Amino acid sequence: MRMVLCHMELVIIQLINGIQLGAIYALMALGYTMVYGILKLINFAHGDLLMISAYVAYFLVNLHVPLPLAFVASMATGALGAIIMDKVAYKPLRSQPRLKALITAMGVSLLLENGCRALPFIGPSFRRFPDVINVKNFSLTENIIITNIQIINLVMAISLMLMLWFIIKKTKLGIAMRAVSLDPKGAKLMGVNVERVISATFALGGALAGAAGVLTAITYPRLSPYMGIMPGLKAFIAAVFGGIGSIPGAMVGGMLMGIIETAATAVNSQMAEGVFFLLLLVVLLIRPFGLFGKTTREKV
């Protein structure tokens, strides 16, 4: 009986670990999926918005700006960064074949990473994010311990996702976004300012990446110009897993990614990455359009 209890406890602990990891993936995956929904573009530079926002938070916190304020500033930076990215790099290619924008996105990503690496105030070396939050442990049982940082992660991620949900379902901007994603030409004919909707979409995605950046920085206090690559890649996979273009798909996909990754590591840490990606392959073989994706036929 005690053995079973121990195992149950371990499962719950790992589930908490997975959800915490998944919350950041979900925030990032939303940015990928929203931009894809509107422009059919995979913005590979999305992960680097996380990095830039984390550095903004780092500099602000070092200047003794309170964390909530730094959090908002980082989200704003993420949003602004995403808009600039779109205006400078993607907008001139709007009428070009999609592949060009995709390759440009990879170029933007490399530019941001290596650009930050070269900037003297960021630089290539790791930086330590200061401990702005005193870690407090809450014991649920003798063995299940949650830290306040885990709670902050989860609460922030869920409330931001709810806010996004509200914007998309209840506001005029949300209606316009859904219209553009359904049929950009039709929306334009109905008087929707498509360019503004695209900017707003990039801004929303960027703001979420900014939030993910600060959450990453306080949870894993180690900053480097390459810190956005892995979360970006995993969030992109999560978005595809959930069904790219689908917003609930990105949320659920991100959470599931975190949980599956943790579970695979818990079962066998040496094989974890392999097993984890194999599982994704299998899911995508069975459901190529992802968990929540819709099957669409290319119209000729």
Place this chain on the structure above:
Amino acid sequence: MKGKRVFMFFAVSLMIIFAAGATWASNDVIKIGNIACLTGPLSTYGESHRNGVELAVEQANMNGGVLGKQIRLLNEDDQGDPVTGASAALKLIGQDNVLAIIGPIPSTIGMAVSSIVEDAGVPTVVTGTNPAITPDKHFVSRSCWTDDFQGVVMGRFCINELSAKTAAVLYDLGNDYAKSVAEVFIKTFEAEGGTVITVQTHPSQAVDFRAQLSIIKSKKPDVFFFSDFYNDANLIARQAKDLGIEAVFVGSDGWDSPELDLASLDGAYYCSHFSKEDPRTETRFFVDEYKKKYNAEPDLLAIMGYDAALMVIDGIRSAGKEDREAVADAIAKTNGLKAAQGDITLDENGDPTTLPAAILVVKDGKINYMKSYQPIQ
């Protein structure tokens, strides 16, 4: 047509200038290359290493240089990346035509560079501790003990000094250094009568270790050994502390850095190559001179770099000529060299067999010396 002639004129002039520069340089000074991770995830290693090497070169130059010439040190940054390290080695060999190379530091880069310098026939002294770097390579030697020694020392220390019965191990699967230390530690710990209850790994560049740490916590080990570099060790220690792992944290020489998270690692033990309190004349001299020049405490990367430079300079001096083959032969015969870590004598692989290991303990935000282990004969 005219433009082409002007271009040719400039091209030829440039070639002459460069050729003249190269001959001037090769006649007047002895060039030694230094490969270190000056930037990137392990930048404190690179900085300390370079400081140590520069100190040794400066001292040699002040005493009249070597073979009547001054030494010029050419620093290359490998950015903590094996591919960049390999191209740095190729540049030093092909373009700068150096007589010998010092570094690189991390074993993963040492593996990549050692085959290149062996093929090119350039004497090289590395400071990585993975035992597989030096064997069967005539031109490659090392200025420190290897993981075969370090793993044994830490395994025995846990059993004998910490009275540990059970251990948990976590290491980076993509790190040649972390893996080799962990494997020797596991073998020793079990051979000395302990039980390793769980061995966990993580991929390189991981930041979340909670899945592995939760398993380790549920096994309740006496000691928790993680042999990662300081950056990973900082994150692991912090998450382990947050999860409430009660085991004693134990690590290896990769922890040694001014950026080590002393708060999360309070009460942890790790292995080093020297103690600052060592009364040996050469060690004292190194520590004092280093403090004087850099106004900072030397760490083990500094002393390993310093000794590597001493080995190269001593090799050139014994060879008596600027010939790579002769210098490599001379370095391989290093016997009783009065270096900062101890008297260095190399074995047939080019590894020092005479250097002791020091156990350090992190206590109240300070790193204190605990005890030394003499080499195993």
